[in-house]
Amino acid sequence: MAAIIDAKGLQVFYGDSQVLHGVDFRVGEGETVALIGRNGMGKSTTLRAILGLVPPRGGSVAILGQDMTGQPTHRIARAGLGYVPEGRQIFPRLSVRENLAIAARPGRGGTTDWTVRRVLETFPRLAERLNHVGTTLSGGEQQMLAIGRALVTNPDVLILDEATEGLAPLIRKEIWRVVVGLKATGLATVIVDKNVHALLDIADRAVILVKGQVAHEGTAAELRRRPEILQRYIGL
Amino acid sequence: MPRISRPILLLLLAGTAFLALFPLWGETFYIRFVTRIMVYALFAMSLDLLVGYVGLVSLGHAAFFGVAIYTVAGLVNKAGITSAFAILPAALALSAACALVIGWISIRTSGVYFIMITLALAQMLYYFFNDQKYWGGTDGMNIDRRPDLMLGDMVLFNFNDRVQFYYLALACLVVAFLLLYRLLRSPFGHALVGIRANEGRMRALGYDVQRLKLIAFVIAGTVAGLAGFLEAARGTFASPAHLGWHESGHALVLVILGGIGTLFGPVIGTFVLLLMEDYFATLTDRWLLIMGVFVIAVVMFLPNGLAGLLKRLERRDG
Numbered sequence: 177m178a179a180i181i182d183a184k185g186l187q188v189f190y191g192d193s194q195v196l197h198g199v200d201f202r203v204g205e206g207e208t209v210a211l212i213g214r215n216g217m218g219k220s221t222t223l224r225a226i227l228g229l230v231p232p233r234g235g236s237v238a239i240l241g242q243d244m245t246g247q248p249t250h251r252i253a254r255a256g257l258g259y260v261p262e263g264r265q266i267f268p269r270l271s272v273r274e275n276l277a278i279a280a281r282p283g284r285g286g287t288t289d290w291t292v293r294r295v296l297e298t299f300p301r302l303a304e305r306l307n308h309v310g311t312t313l314s315g316g317e318q319q320m321l322a323i324g325r326a327l328v329t330n331p332d333v334l335i336l337d338e339a340t341e342g343l344a345p346l347i348r349k350e351i352w353r354v355v356v357g358l359k360a361t362g363l364a365t366v367i368v369d370k371n372v373h374a375l376l377d378i379a380d381r382a383v384i385l386v387k388g389q390v391a392h393e394g395t396a397a398e399l400r401r402r403p404e405i406l407q408r409y410i411g412l
Numbered sequence: 413m414p415r416i417s418r419p420i421l422l423l424l425l426a427g428t429a430f431l432a433l434f435p436l437w438g439e440t441f442y443i444r445f446v447t448r449i450m451v452y453a454l455f456a457m458s459l460d461l462l463v464g465y466v467g468l469v470s471l472g473h474a475a476f477f478g479v480a481i482y483t484v485a486g487l488v489n490k491a492g493i494t495s496a497f498a499i500l501p502a503a504l505a506l507s508a509a510c511a512l513v514i515g516w517i518s519i520r521t522s523g524v525y526f527i528m529i530t531l532a533l534a535q536m537l538y539y540f541f542n543d544q545k546y547w548g549g550t551d552g553m554n555i556d557r558r559p560d561l562m563l564g565d566m567v568l569f570n571f572n573d574r575v576q577f578y579y580l581a582l583a584c585l586v587v588a589f590l591l592l593y594r595l596l597r598s599p600f601g602h603a604l605v606g607i608r609a610n611e612g613r614m615r616a617l618g619y620d621v622q623r624l625k626l627i628a629f630v631i632a633g634t635v636a637g638l639a640g641f642l643e644a645a646r647g648t649f650a651s652p653a654h655l656g657w658h659e660s661g662h663a664l665v666l667v668i669l670g671g672i673g674t675l676f677g678p679v680i681g682t683f684v685l686l687l688m689e690d691y692f693a694t695l696t697d698r699w700l701l702i703m704g705v706f707v708i709a710v711v712m713f714l715p716n717g718l719a720g721l722l723k724r725l726e727r728r729d730g
């Protein structure tokens with residue numbers, strides 16, 4: 177079975193400065209992968225390069241065995257990626273319902289496991305605020321909406337950049353609960369989060385980026401067992 | 413697009429009812445004048461689809477308006493075709509085709525480059541008509557007669573009857589508003605709003621943003637073509653000025669004054685601005701100065717245009 181995401185040797189430049197120096201990143205079927213690193217080490221850039229939001233100058237991206245290198249972002253997304261960007265980026269002028277409706281579509285092979293209704297069952301708070309426009313939502317509600325918006329595209333992998341950043345502890349818990357629930361359904365996920373310990377509790381595998389390169393790759397269990405690795409690369 | 417609130421809806425209905433009854437007592441001069449205002453309001457509304465909903469500030473929108481006018485002129489004067497059954501579809505099709513080509517090239521750029529490239533492409537069309545004797549050159553050309561709409565010997569619609577034509581312009585304005593409003597409340601409209609809010613986000617959700625922008629560009633160009641057809645039938649004159657950047661800029665002023673992203677705002681803006689122009693021009697030769705002050709005042713104190721003023725008053729009430 178081909179990996180859902182198989183990125184090899186990604187190189188990205190912002191202007192003249194190189195921010196990714198040949199990053200390999202792979203996500204298998206049903207796998208939860210933690211992408212870890214300090215600020216500015218290239219976590220978001222790696223995700224954005226996979227989606228084609230920043231064009232990689234080198235390397236390749238394959239989704240489910242199909243080469244997507246250099247394809248426009250909308251094609252890459254339609255190949256099966258559900259992306260929740262840093263800072264949520266919901267549509268401020270659209271209501272909760274419209275934010276979800278705009279994204280809803282069958283996944284690859286016509287799967288419609290995720291409907292607007294199922295998102296509202298997963299996040300009851302959103303159901304209460306269905307007709308409120310984006311700007312009136314709290315940070316937590318916005319994040320739920322952003323996750324819901326990615327889920328209704330029926331993706332093969334859910335990509336969460338800064339999954340719980342800036343959220344109250346209670347809301348953070350709620351988000352983790354949902355992510356664990358998604359993992360149980362067999363959905364593959366990629367998660368970036370500042371709260372590394374909470375992240376390692378649910379991840380299967382972890383990739384640590386340092387200065388735009390993969391510094392370490394291994395199981396989450398190994399990182400939990402050997403805190404010196406985290407100490408060395410991210411100072412935790 | 414948010415649903416239009418009740419007070420504004422009532423205001424729009426009252427305005428439409430007033431316009432529908434106006435010919436009962438209006439003087440001939442003003443019936444003609446309001447017809448012209450409605451045609452330009454339709455043109456401005458079509459531009460609002462691009463500026464207000466997709467975030468594409470075009471400085472070449474008059475190209476589609478003007479191409480429709482020259483299509484009427486060409487068919488009537490050069491080919492001797494006067495049936496609106498042929499002229500209207502041809503005018504719309506040519507406007508749409510021009511919008512497809514100009515849009516296809518220009519949507520690859522954004523921001524100030526988009527403004528420049530729409531300007532440049534529209535000016536190419538301007539010079540095409542401006543520099544050829546065949547099309548009347550700088551002087552433009554009179555359109556020999558108005559279109560007709562006949563079924564056999566029966567006259568279905570008389571373009572020479574000023575009251576009939578007034579109602580045609582009103583009907584086009586109202587129907588175009590309703591269709592665009594409906595369109596903007598459809599999933600397609602939501603996608604356009606999404607593009608304006610965050611283009612990258614829409615891409616990541618799997619939307620072919622370029623295609624959606626192009627579709628919106630062609631729709632806007634076609635509606636501008638409808639306005640151009642009406643203008644040709646109204647004024648019976650085709651001038652290169654109709655597709656010059658001055659005309660595009662004027663439409664942009666109408667949209668900004670009226671209120672971007674409301675559809676009805678540009679209509680209000682057109683009425684206010686053209687009526688004021690008419691009024692001050694009779695008072696003084698320096699009327700442009702007064703208009704300039706007015707435009708600056710609106711832009712400074714009413715950032716969302718006249719439609720924004722309405723919304724603000726309504727909020728104070730509620």
